Amino acid sequence: MATLFETAYNWEPYLNLGTRQFVKAKSVIYEQGSIGDGFYYLHKGLVRIVTATAKGKDRILNIVVPGQSLGVQIMDQRAHFTTAQAVKDSVLYFFPCDQFKELIAKHPELRVVFAQTVIHKMRILLEGINLNALTSEQQIAVLLLNIFDDFKNHEVPLTQQDLANSTGLTRITVYKILKQWKKEGIIEIQDRKFQILMPQLLRNLVKETTP
Amino acid sequence: MATLFETAYNWEPYLNLGTRQFVKAKSVIYEQGSIGDGFYYLHKGLVRIVTATAKGKDRILNIVVPGQSLGVQIMDQRAHFTTAQAVKDSVLYFFPCDQFKELIAKHPELRVVFAQTVIHKMRILLEGINLNALTSEQQIAVLLLNIFDDFKNHEVPLTQQDLANSTGLTRITVYKILKQWKKEGIIEIQDRKFQILMPQLLRNLVKETTP
DNA sequence: AAACAACTGTAGCGTAATTAACGTATTTCA
DNA sequence: TGAAATACGTTAATTACGCTACAGTTGTTT
DSSP: OOOOOOOOOOOGGGGGGSEEEEEOTTOEEEOTTOOOSEEEEEEESOEEEEEEOTTSOEEEEEEEOTTOEEOGGGGGSSOOSSEEEESSOEEEEEEEHHHHHHHHHHOTHHHHHHHHHHHHHHHHHHHHHHHTTSOHHHHHHHHHHHHHHHOSSSOOOOOHHHHHHHHTOOHHHHHHHHHHHHHHTSEEEETTEEEESOHHHHHHHHHOOOO | OOOOOOOOOOOGGGGGGSEEEEEOTTOEEEOTTOOOSEEEEEEESOEEEEEEOTTSOEEEEEEEOTTOEEOGGGGGSSOOSSEEEESSOEEEEEEEHHHHHHHHHHOTHHHHHHHHHHHHHHHHHHHHHHHTTSOHHHHHHHHHHHHHHHOSSSOOOOOHHHHHHHHTOOHHHHHHHHHHHHHHTSEEEETTEEEESOHHHHHHHHHOOOO
8 A cells, every 4th residue: 555644534523422442452443344333533543454365465555543534434334345453552433324324414514524534545545556556666665755754753663564564565575675775874774663864765766757 | 456347326316417428439538637526427338447557557447337437536626546538438427516415415315325336446446456465367367257247248348458457467467378278278269359268267266365 | 442550479588576494683471 | 581472684596577579460540
């Protein structure tokens, strides 16, 4: 996936209409294949959206940061096609489907917010597809750039394996690219946390279109 | 993309509320980057949804068959992130955004239909992502199987290049796989049209999960 | 009917990326 | 606090796939 992270849509005024839930790090919020009966809004914490590809390998589609919602696709009353997993201890607000209908009746402006949310998810998925047209180096570059755009002050708990799972590459490939970049001084790694020293170089990597 | 084709959702009762449009084969219905002011329902014909990846290469995301809608993502009032291109002469119904709001006010059940439509598009995109986890052979297999599921009686105007553009593979790779399958008697090609003789073999190709 | 464009058939080569394998460091948790 | 589980570093071997190139076919345009 590409834009791992999305901009928030304004759900805050309606939070009191949902039910608050606390989940522990690593626990599953909803699982691919299960039929849920509502969607969630992430208030605090961090949630990872993954999908099981054929071959069992998980693929990270999206990292949800506070202010965003997850599981909206359940509104069509079919099984979830992704799994949501808390990365940190998180606080969520849950909105059941049927209750949401009433909500919309009372607050028609929510319809727009909801539509935007869903469509934004579509954009994220599409970027995930477009990512595959790039070289592996470019894929990681796009990924890192997006991460640092969205996580400015947050801590980013992405391992090499996570980067691999976000792109469909192998950990070894990710490692090699990172190593190279470290040598070139583009990035810095300390305590297994990334820092981009020269983002412009990464951007150049991506921009170099058809020569 | 994977499920090139989606199931129809019931827009028919509302067609008289849109404006009918006729478009010629190969003409563009809406273009990536442009800002439209409504979405379309395909009544007759065939439409191809493509996206321009970095590097200009087009990628086919979806083939829209009659009974389905396209361009729904414009409802968030931002630029289209795909291009829709008529494959055959087609008949569409156009629903402008603002008018659609009134529509929904009058026919609240449309909200559900609309949500289902959008979420279905999400599923298609996700399948496109999942496709990348497979070998090239498996990708083509999935693709062909989907095509023949959805186009039972329709004519399928997919060239080798189209298959390549649907998966991100090169035409040469597609050709090699097809050649191999022809040799094995799995498929038959006549007049540049496909026929799957032994779909089960294709399904096996895909099913062979983690050994 | 000629000219042009788009699609298919085929080969060979190079390489980027996957797989396999293994040791070290660092968290996690019982 | 010690064992187990994860994550990282590194190398070497294998291969799938892309790229290039060109010739033959079918389809479209004028």
